[in-house]
Amino acid sequence: RKLRVGVIFGGRSGEHEVSIASATSIIEHLDPNKYEVVPIAITQEGRWLLGAAPQRLLAAETGQEGTVLSESLAVTLPGDPTVGRLVPLNQSENVGQALEAGRVDVIFPVLHGTYGEDGTLQGLLEMAGVPYVGCGVLGSALGMDKEKMKMIFQAVGLPIVDYLVYRRHDWERDPGPILEAVEARLGYPCFVKPVNLGSSVGISKAHNRKELEQAIAFAAEYDRKIIVERGIDCRELECAVLGNDEPLASVVGEIIPSNEFYDYRAKYIDNRSQIVIPADLPQETAEQVRRYAVQAFLALDLSGLARVDFFLQKASGQLYINEVNTMPGFTTISMYPKLWQASGLPYEQLLDHLIELALERHTDRQ
Ligand code: ADP
Ligand code: MG
Ligand code: MG
Incomplete structure (x- = not known):
């Protein structure tokens, strides 16, 4: 039978809508011959809804549907009877029901920010014994804490800003x-x-x-x-890492923000920030970025995927590691999938690979 992939999206963080956009792309591109998608939505209030399509969740929350949230979510996705059944899950039972034996084989947590990307959901999934895409508890938590992340970068000799x-x-x-x-x-x-x-x-x-x-x-x-x-006057470079014990680094990309820095507006509202792939860099610099990216991935005990972000100081040419993002934006036009696309791995195959890595990691830990 097909592998059942529970896609968790939405969530209680400031990045709720970004998550919905990422989940929409992922659900659209999971090969229907291989996978059965089980959408699991988390509302802004933290309610779990089984079988809520991402776009419907957003429409309902923004009031475009003009109906009560729970009613408007009772939609049927073509081809999958389980998806149409709306089950608002009771807080205390939510996880148990969503992850009920046999309902899902693997979880793809497409949540950005707190309560999702930070190790909390990962801990829940570990307890439930369900394989999941991406980093584990420790890696996710470290990826969210900019202080602890820098302390570890420093400990392994990666250059950071003061x-x-x-x-x-x-x-x-x-x-x-x-x-x-x-x-x-x-x-x-x-x-x-x-x-x-x-x-x-x-x-x-x-x-x-x-x-x-x-x-x-x-x-x-x-x-x-x-x-x-x-604060440094810099170019912003990003590298995608994929794997478990032998992570691979993609080609390097550059972000050219539309504002004074890459703020929320420049990221999601203006639509004028540019992505350049591959970044126009001397070969040694690009190689250095890729080496640092893999080093950071291993140092933070990450698995599955991460986007590793850098600053290249304009005046000195000094490279600094800024941060990792353990669940980076995942629409078809987001940096992470585009970096892999440019490295020879198309979006659909990237999803296949992430799911394989999740199952591999789960088996390794048994
Ligand atoms: P987030 O996790 O919210 O993306 P970042 O640390 O990446 O936070 O900061 C967001 C943006 O702010 C960066 O992409 C960059 O444009 C700018 N920025 C952050 N720190 C610095 C710094 N020390 N010097 C220059 N620009 C910075
Ligand atoms: Mg950032
Ligand atoms: Mg970040």
């Missing part, structure tokens, strides 16, 4: 010493970010003390921990 981390508690008690320390060590411009997030949510570039104060207060709305980094 940074400081503060707790919201300390900021609220006495901002003075924090402002002074940032100015003394990092200077302006600097980047202020919530430690645990993605999609540039909560991130600002500060050019002076007033902006720094606002930036820290803003980031503190999203997280208890705030990271401040030296």
